[in-house]
Amino acid sequence: MVAENVDLLNRDPNNLNDQIQVMFDDVIAEPDGAHSIDCVFKLAYICYNLCKDLAYKTTTCLLGCPLAILWGCSFAVMAFCHVWCCTPCFKMLALNCSLCRKCFTMCVDCIGGPLCETFSLCFSRIKVTNASE
8 A cells, every 4th residue: 555556636536525515605605796896806816716725724633543543453453343243143033033934934934834725715605795785
């Protein structure tokens, strides 16, 4: 695992964060009839972008690596739990359920089948007629 293979141009190739729209045009918009002075709008654009970039880069410098370590360990533990705990438990449950299903099927076949056949023979002699006035 080498950092040389990291794509520095497209940092969200799977579009995981499409919902995050933080560009100036996505946040600040002046409708027709409510425009500020041009120089104020341009200065607001510059201030917004500088502060957003500075705050984001400062936060990522301080917390990016520790959070990457935390998330990496969390996903490793989750993968471990799935491989070594969840999957074997589900496999054992599936095996036990198949045994219970076989027992249930035998009981239904031994008891339910003859009962249904008996009732069908009893009720097969019933004739229904409609009497109209």
